[in-house]
Amino acid sequence: MKQNMAMFLERFRKKNYRPNLTYLIAGVLIAAVTFYLAFPIIALLIRVTPDMFFTTLKDPDVVRALWLSLFTTVITLTIVIVVGTPFAYFHSRYSYPGKVVVDTLIDLPLVLPPAVAGVALLVLYGRAGILGHYFNMFGISIAFTTLAVIMAQIFVASPFYLRQAKSLFEQLDPAYEQTARTLGASSFRILALVTIPMTAGGLISGAVMTFGRALGEFGATIMFAGNLPGVTQTMPLAVYVGMEGDINVGLTISILLVIISFAIMIVVRIIQKMEAARA
Amino acid sequence: MLEVVISKQLREYTLNLTLRAQPGEITVLMGLNGSGKSTTLNIVAGLLRPDAGTILLNDRCLCETREGIDVPPDCRDIGYVLQNPAVFPHMTVYENVAFGLRARHYPRPYVSEKTSEWMEHLQISDLAQIKAGRLSGGQKQRVALARALATKPELLMLDEPFTALDQESTRGVKDLIRNFVREMNIPCVLVTHRLLDSQEIGDRALVICRGVMEWEGSPGQMPEVCTICQCR
Numbered sequence: 001m002k003q004n005m006a007m008f009l010e011r012f013r014k015k016n017y018r019p020n021l022t023y024l025i026a027g028v029l030i031a032a033v034t035f036y037l038a039f040p041i042i043a044l045l046i047r048v049t050p051d052m053f054f055t056t057l058k059d060p061d062v063v064r065a066l067w068l069s070l071f072t073t074v075i076t077l078t079i080v081i082v083v084g085t086p087f088a089y090f091h092s093r094y095s096y097p098g099k100v101v102v103d104t105l106i107d108l109p110l111v112l113p114p115a116v117a118g119v120a121l122l123v124l125y126g127r128a129g130i131l132g133h134y135f136n137m138f139g140i141s142i143a144f145t146t147l148a149v150i151m152a153q154i155f156v157a158s159p160f161y162l163r164q165a166k167s168l169f170e171q172l173d174p175a176y177e178q179t180a181r182t183l184g185a186s187s188f189r190i191l192a193l194v195t196i197p198m199t200a201g202g203l204i205s206g207a208v209m210t211f212g213r214a215l216g217e218f219g220a221t222i223m224f225a226g227n228l229p230g231v232t233q234t235m236p237l238a239v240y241v242g243m244e245g246d247i248n249v250g251l252t253i254s255i256l257l258v259i260i261s262f263a264i265m266i267v268v269r270i271i272q273k274m275e276a277a278r279a
Numbered sequence: 280m281l282e283v284v285i286s287k288q289l290r291e292y293t294l295n296l297t298l299r300a301q302p303g304e305i306t307v308l309m310g311l312n313g314s315g316k317s318t319t320l321n322i323v324a325g326l327l328r329p330d331a332g333t334i335l336l337n338d339r340c341l342c343e344t345r346e347g348i349d350v351p352p353d354c355r356d357i358g359y360v361l362q363n364p365a366v367f368p369h370m371t372v373y374e375n376v377a378f379g380l381r382a383r384h385y386p387r388p389y390v391s392e393k394t395s396e397w398m399e400h401l402q403i404s405d406l407a408q409i410k411a412g413r414l415s416g417g418q419k420q421r422v423a424l425a426r427a428l429a430t431k432p433e434l435l436m437l438d439e440p441f442t443a444l445d446q447e448s449t450r451g452v453k454d455l456i457r458n459f460v461r462e463m464n465i466p467c468v469l470v471t472h473r474l475l476d477s478q479e480i481g482d483r484a485l486v487i488c489r490g491v492m493e494w495e496g497s498p499g500q501m502p503e504v505c506t507i508c509q510c511r
């Protein structure tokens with residue numbers, strides 16, 4: 001046994017596995033990053049027992065927050081895809097004055113603190129806001145409604161889809177669309193049958209990332225939509241309230257968000273693999 | 280017959296070209312990379328606009344810059360296979376060949392009949408249900424050719440159709456092109472930069488250099504050295 005062990009260690013040393021300083025540093029760095037990212041999630045999972053999770057899941061506040069989050073996120077995603085896809089297509093295909101400014105505006109919400117985005121939306125659409133003031137004259141109130149939640153999510157999450165769609169359309173070899181045109185296809189037919197199917201994998205990835213970002217939206221929502229249970233209190237807001245009151249609610253919703261986030265990342269990975277296999 | 284008189288300012292030079300292609304004949308357009316061959320095809324197809332000029336196909340005016348006539352590419356009845364044969368990888372071979380017929384809203388039985396007919400002509404019937412992204416270079420070229428010919432074009436244009444093909448596929452595709460151009464009695468403009476291809480398939484050859492016609496005649500009599508820039 002001892003002899004076998006000695007032989008194994010000898011082979012280990014002879015091979016490229018020699019534990020030198022590079023390997024040591026690499027190992028420490030990989031472990032440090034992995035643990036730093038994984039420990040908080042693990043701690044969360046340890047803290048919530050399955051019993052507590054399933055019992056709290058029936059709490060009306062949790063159910064309301066869950067459905068409101070899913071409802072607003074699905075609406076947000078639908079609007080982003082329906083408006084964003086043709087926008088990104090035209091934006092990538094045509095040159096127009098101020099295109100650089102539009103490009104910057106697309107990227108801006110990615111670096112802008114979400115709370116600032118919320119304040120900006122409030123200043124524009126709030127009851128005393130620049131536009132909200134006029135809406136209010138007709139009895140239309142936007143801020144602190146479910147509509148405000150959706151608008152905040154669109155503002156903050158849409159760049160994930162728009163950037164992806166824009167770059168996919170720019171990278172697609174024009175020969176495909178040109179060929180389709182010479183074959184007699186209309187612009188709409190080309191977009192629907194050639195351009196979108198050929199970029200579908202990337203578009204779905206962008207849509208999934210947008211969904212994830214919208215679902216986790218907090219700063220802009222609390223500023224612009226407030227925190228009204230059943231109306232504007234989405235899951236991240238319910239976590240915040242839960243941590244100040246019923247901690248079990250906060251923890252249960254946190255676990256739910258972790259599960260959804262994992263599912264999103266798995267979907268993105270699967271799509272990326274399918275894309276790589278197709279290429 | 281195709282009659283082209285065009286002028287277009289490009290980045291480094293002005294493309295000034297007069298081109299005639301007879302029905303049933305293959306006119307080979309030769310020249311070095313960047314000499315204006317593909318640009319010429321794109322202008323004839325309507326994908327680019329000339330600064331000035333006229334394009335007539337069987338006496339039908341496709342483009343007349345002075346009168347503001349510019350028929351869109353989808354109405355020009357030109358079968359154009361670009362340098363990238365651009366078979367749609369997410370569609371099956373059948374769907375690719377049927378694409379142009381469906382785009383023109385032909386009745387379903389007609390689309391089915393013509394698609395099967397052209398797949399048979401180009402010996403790709405056994406690949407009908409295979410996704411085009413999985414095909415070899417030669418098979419893709421056949422699919423692109425079938426797709427272009429299925430719409431019964433009045434002009435066939437091929438941009439470097441032999442670049443991605445091995446010797447055997449090249450021979451096969453050359454035979455197919457020659458036969459269909461004769462059979463359908465349509466003009467064909469083929470771009471290549473290989474002298475051998477030009478001699479094997481061309482009825483007439485035009486050499487262009489930096490956008491200007493350098494030489495025109497039988498491919499077998501082509502000079503080895505271009506007199507404008509001394510390029511080979």
